[in-house]
Amino acid sequence: TQLLEQSPQFLSIQEGENLTVYCNSSSVFSSLQWYRQEPGEGPVLLVTVVTGGEVKKLKRLTFQFGDARKDSSLHITAAQPGDTGLYLCAAFGGGNNRKLIWGLGTSLAVNP
Amino acid sequence: GAGVSQSPSNKVTEKGKDVELRCDPISGHTALYWYRQRLGQGLEFLIYFQGNSAPDKSGLPSDRFSAERTGESVSTLTIQRTQQEDSAVYLCASSLGAAPTQYFGPGTRLTVL
Numbered sequence: 001t002q003l004l005e006q007s008p009q010f011l012s013i014q015e016g017e018n019l020t021v022y023c024n025s026s027s028v029f030s031s032l033q034w035y036r037q038e039p040g041e042g043p044v045l046l047v048t049v050v051t052g053g054e055v056k057k058l059k060r061l062t063f064q065f066g067d068a069r070k071d072s073s074l075h076i077t078a079a080q081p082g083d084t085g086l087y088l089c090a091a092f093g094g095g096n097n098r099k100l101i102w103g104l105g106t107s108l109a110v111n112p
Numbered sequence: 113g114a115g116v117s118q119s120p121s122n123k124v125t126e127k128g129k130d131v132e133l134r135c136d137p138i139s140g141h142t143a144l145y146w147y148r149q150r151l152g153q154g155l156e157f158l159i160y161f162q163g164n165s166a167p168d169k170s171g172l173p174s175d176r177f178s179a180e181r182t183g184e185s186v187s188t189l190t191i192q193r194t195q196q197e198d199s200a201v202y203l204c205a206s207s208l209g210a211a212p213t214q215y216f217g218p219g220t221r222l223t224v225l
Contacts, residue, residue, distance in 0.1 A: 042216025
């Protein structure tokens with residue numbers, strides 16, 4: 001069974017702080033995605049990473065895919081209250097498998 | 113344009129009753145997915161429709177669950193004889209063909225008393 005483990009499960013920080021959340025697996029994935037989900041809404045795709053070692057930046061968010069394509073990290077610089085939400089990683093197993101495997105998420109609260 | 117819509121947004125039902133959840137995907141999206149998200153847990157894949165191909169039903173947890181899709185439009189997820197463990201948010205997503213980007217609806221929160 002392919003599993004994605006996310007850490008930490010919960011994170012509460014003050015506005016302006018930096019943070020990193022992790023998504024780890026013992027399996028190799030063809031690509032990995034990060035989503036953010038707010039209460040009462042569905043997840044919204046932030047980024048897809050496909051190449052080992054790839055780094056993508058989205059404003060204050062930096063996403064990295066591990067060299068072996070088994071893990072990923074999301075770093076937020078100078079967090080804002082608007083960054084509050086549930087951050088989920090998900091991955092396709094590869095080939096024609098269109099089923100996404102999901103982590104349990106990191107619940108982030110950024111306090112003003 | 114309009115995103116994925118789901119109805120109802122909330123559904124409270126009694127154990128043993130049947131429920132039907134609806135998903136309207138983004139127009140032109142040939143792929144449609146149903147997921148279940150229990151409190152404190154990640155998303156659990158239920159079923160995947162792609163065009164006229166046979167759906168991938170491998171995630172349906174029991175024969176009480178079924179789903180249909182009319183062409184490339186509306187899909188309904190039916191849960192028969194609901195149980196308390198069926199309580200969850202049911203999310204629908206659509207994508208353009210095999211594209212990796214899935215667009216999610218707001219979900220239906222199902223509570224089985």
